[in-house]
Amino acid sequence: MSRVLDAAAPRRRGRVPAALLIPAGMGLLFLVLPLAGLVVRAPWTTLPQRLTEPGALTALRLSVQTATLATVLCLLLGVPLAWLLARVEFPGRRLVRALVTVPLVLPPVVGGVALLLVFGRRGLIGGWLDATFGVTLPFTTAGVVLAESFVAMPFLVIAVEGALRAADHRYEEAAATLGAGRWTTFTHVTLPLVAPGLAAGAVLCWARALGEFGATITFAGNYPGRTQTMPLAVYLALETDLESAIVLSLVLLTVSVGILAALRDRWITGP
């Protein structure tokens, strides 16, 4: 039986239809050409000295740190939220799901203003935080993490909720009939079951946080070593020196693609 299927497989695959191949190639070109543009225009001769400028490395380190912390925060808050949306029936679930995607459609600069209105020192919560604990979030590294999390969390929640819906309920039901509570089921059955979706969501979330610009500069401002992430450094470099901006962009791209490729091999199985 299996041999018959194997024999049939190549014929079923057949040739790749041109109607799919051509748009796929165009799509790939569309995504890759701007990258090629950066590579072509990069000032290769002065690259080493531009790379070792302390400002560039500081911004890169801050970017990687804040994006990673933001991903951790998104995992802590976003996975339970995704589970709630996928597994618990409650009134207004559709509305909640729509609200979760708000940061996706909101221009990030508006998101930054909204964060200021809540967490700023005159904000709804920020004023209280300042008066009670002396904690202010704008213009701090914590503020960068918050801004990145706000923009990136929907990517994680949507990916994880999708994985949860696609996962087979029967394993969880089996765990329940064997006496496992909902928490035990969640940690021992559900999470391992959706691990690939969780990893994909976390990677997407991290990548979005790494490239975040608008909400960060609006909520956390721009100060080297404290809140100036790589995208902010690139934007300011554009004002004076196009070549510096290109170098910084390439560094950001190389590091992010490198990390994503390494994680993909480790976490996400498949070709």
Next chain:
Amino acid sequence: MSARARRTALAALVALAGLAVAGCGGGDDPAPGGSGDGRVNGTVTVFAAASLTESFTRIGRDFEAAYPGSTVTFNFAGSSALANQINQGAPADVFASAAARNMTTVTEAGDADGTPATFARNQLVIAVPRGNPAGVTGLADLTRPGVKVALCADQVPCGTAARSALDAAGVALTPVTLEQDVKGALAKVKLGEVDASLVYRTDARAATADVTGVEFPESARAVNDYPIVALKDAPNRAGAPAFVAYVRSAPAQAVLAEAGFQGL
């Protein structure tokens, strides 16, 4: 692809984008002004610094009234972005920059027709939230502990001006943020997230609902000149110099003064 072909392709793209921008405001574009008889009509495309948005929009309407048959369309953006677009071949007639540096970019590339003329000056003020909660009266107050200050980054004109003014006053302060443009710095003041910022007088005046401008003597040491020039490849041969001349005339100067620009 050779370097030249690449540059041509890029210029074509930018030109297309510029045409799209020019086409948005004008409706059906009449033919560009006649090159021989010197009569001013058709569309005059003006690339102007973002800080000129309010005053140039008014000046453009006045120009259209003074030259029936002419239409002025604007592309307002940061001066450095505009200078790049012009150098890449965008079809503009006039360039009005907020800083001499960006004008130099255009003249050095050989894209200007004649020598740029200064038509306005802008000076810094200390912008404070309405009611001035931190009681700021001069630059020295900005170094008091607990006073949060937003400055423009050194790379943008308002940051360069702020740096000169602070140096002139011998004031060393640590801002909480270095904003990417003057509107960003002003927004932080409007929202009350900082106690003060150094912005242009025109920007503070345009935001009087939320912001008070505090004048300070050292700002005279960091005056920003606004140069204007007709461009060499101007599609509207007669309209370009006419608009430049109009901006320097008394009626246009009055509009600029009202917006908070300093007279010449």
